[in-house]
Amino acid sequence: MGVEIRVEGLTKRFGRQTIWEDVSLTLPAGEISVLLGPSGTGKSVFLKTLVGLLKPDRGNVWIGDRNLPQLPEDLLYETRKLFGVLFQDGALFGSMNLFDNIAFPLREHTKKNESEVKRIVQEKMEMVGLIGAEGKLPGEISGGMRKRAGLARALVLDPEIILFDEPDSGLDPVRTAYLNQLIVDLNAQIGATFLIVTHDINTARTVPDNIGLLFRRELIMFGQREMLLSSEEPVVRQFLNARRVGPIGMSEEKDISELEAEAKLGSDPGKLPPIAPQLMPSDGRIRPTQHAPGSWLRAHGVTPPPGSFIDDLGRDWVQEWPRYVASMGASAGRGL
Numbered sequence: 001m002g003v004e005i006r007v008e009g010l011t012k013r014f015g016r017q018t019i020w021e022d023v024s025l026t027l028p029a030g031e032i033s034v035l036l037g038p039s040g041t042g043k044s045v046f047l048k049t050l051v052g053l054l055k056p057d058r059g060n061v062w063i064g065d066r067n068l069p070q071l072p073e074d075l076l077y078e079t080r081k082l083f084g085v086l087f088q089d090g091a092l093f094g095s096m097n098l099f100d101n102i103a104f105p106l107r108e109h110t111k112k113n114e115s116e117v118k119r120i121v122q123e124k125m126e127m128v129g130l131i132g133a134e135g136k137l138p139g140e141i142s143g144g145m146r147k148r149a150g151l152a153r154a155l156v157l158d159p160e161i162i163l164f165d166e167p168d169s170g171l172d173p174v175r176t177a178y179l180n181q182l183i184v185d186l187n188a189q190i191g192a193t194f195l196i197v198t199h200d201i202n203t204a205r206t207v208p209d210n211i212g213l214l215f216r217r218e219l220i221m222f223g224q225r226e227m228l229l230s231s232e233e234p235v236v237r238q239f240l241n242a243r244r245v246g247p248i249g250m251s252e253e254k255d256i257s258e259l260e261a262e263a264k265l266g267s268d269p270g271k272l273p274p275i276a277p278q279l280m281p282s283d284g285r286i287r288p289t290q291h292a293p294g295s296w297l298r299a300h301g302v303t304p305p306p307g308s309f310i311d312d313l314g315r316d317w318v319q320e321w322p323r324y325v326a327s328m329g330a331s332a333g334r335g336l
Ligand SMILES: Nc1ncnc2c1ncn2[C@@H]1O[C@H](COP(=O)(O)OP(=O)(O)O)[C@@H](O)[C@H]1O
Pocket: 014, 019, 037, 038, 039, 040, 041, 042, 043, 044, 045, 046
């Protein structure tokens, strides 16, 4: 149920341009992680390096006992089948209807007969809420539906790892909320390891178990959601709180003089906002890999900002959790 990915000292260059260097992180098996960063920081390049579509200049990508950059072609091809990837635009074939688009990996990579293909395609289309749209062409449907079709296609080979490249780009806030819920529900259902690249702060704050931030060719921080949401590190703080004052400028990187001017003014990054409760599966079950609210903070002696973990109904999820876990019985995973 989901595999761990261990990235060690990963560096990627294109010619003389260093995209990022010495990136190390572990995506825990079955958990949802988010990678944040200003545009152009190499998030898509990172995803492509994880699947082995791009070769890093240095470093390792361990999936079990296989180190992707070192694998011979045939093993790399095999290992890639563990991944499902949702590319930014859905990457559907414009001249193929949704059924054929979603069936494509099955026809390409397996020897399944047409009735099996049909059963699997329909199962995945149902999982993403696309039943009835089999005959539609990508150009005839909304952006949100195209994302879901791309997601269904990423699911057909029953991946252990799913990579999402800006699933929320181009979607309105309501569609983004639906898609985020779908992602959490899918994770609960299939238990694969998820990595979501986004620059939607709300997605980053509410969906994942872990958050990472890429900035200026470095992975600034990677860790449990509560660690980043309570962090005082200026870049993390600015990015997760969408503030203007801080190291990140409009042109992605402020120049030194601008930063010095701000330092002189004694720019106040403000108080940390409350940590929202994490999005739960819509059937109310607890994901097997879900962490108890407040557990990282407690373990590290960090006091959360006032108002944290309180939902729209005024319930405090740190208080509620033990009772909630008990009421869900044995289906609760790590939630204690
Ligand atoms: N195949 C490539 N060859 C050369 N440069 C590339 C290639 N792919 C991406 N880049 C460069 O890498 C940088 C990061 O790109 P990208 O990963 O798309 O950023 P992000 O997804 O964070 O917006 C950009 O400067 C881009 O021009």
